[in-house]
Amino acid sequence: MDTVNATTTTDTASSPDAASIPDATGAGSTASTASPASTGGTGSTASAADVNGSTADGAATGDATGARSRIDELDARIIALVQERRAVSAGIQRARIEAGGRRVHLAREMEILDRYRGELGRPGTQLAMTLLALCRGAL
Numbered sequence: 001m002d003t004v005n006a007t008t009t010t011d012t013a014s015s016p017d018a019a020s021i022p023d024a025t026g027a028g029s030t031a032s033t034a035s036p037a038s039t040g041g042t043g044s045t046a047s048a049a050d051v052n053g054s055t056a057d058g059a060a061t062g063d064a065t066g067a068r069s070r071i072d073e074l075d076a077r078i079i080a081l082v083q084e085r086r087a088v089s090a091g092i093q094r095a096r097i098e099a100g101g102r103r104v105h106l107a108r109e110m111e112i113l114d115r116y117r118g119e120l121g122r123p124g125t126q127l128a129m130t131l132l133a134l135c136r137g138a139l
């Protein structure tokens with residue numbers, strides 16, 4: 001119960017825990033939607049007991065099982081959306097190349113990076129770069 005300590009100041013990006021995850025949107029981010037109690041917008045009932053429901057070796061206890069099933073469902077949808085995005089992107093790229101243009105449209109990519117950063121903070125930029133690499137290949 002005391003493992004979630006609001007005074008935790010360690011800023012290690014490599015080992016996010018329940019206390020550090022809301023701050024992961026970047027330095028000075030004012031992301032106001034990160035309240036743990038409000039993140040289950042589609043009916044999720046994840047509670048402190050859920051997110052802390054693991055043993056020292058990382059095995060889930062009963063309380064976390066439902067929330068993890070929900071995460072698995074969300075991940076499956078995210079993956080499907082990435083695949084759909086890649087197919088749409090491929091169509092745009094193909095048309096541009098057939099019209100004599102280039103595969104990459106840098107100005108458009110800047111818009112996408114800005115959007116992800118605006119919504120998700122600095123890690124959003126990394127996510128957008130990964131998405132673009134998946135959709136148009138490495139630069």
Ligand SMILES: O=C(O)C(=O)C[C@]1(C(=O)O)C=C[C@@H](O)C=C1
Nearest residue numbers: 089092093104105108109135136
């Ligand atoms: O929007 C475009 O023009 C695209 O080609 C799509 C897309 C993307 O996946 O978002 C892919 C490559 C471009 O460099 C920019 C954006």
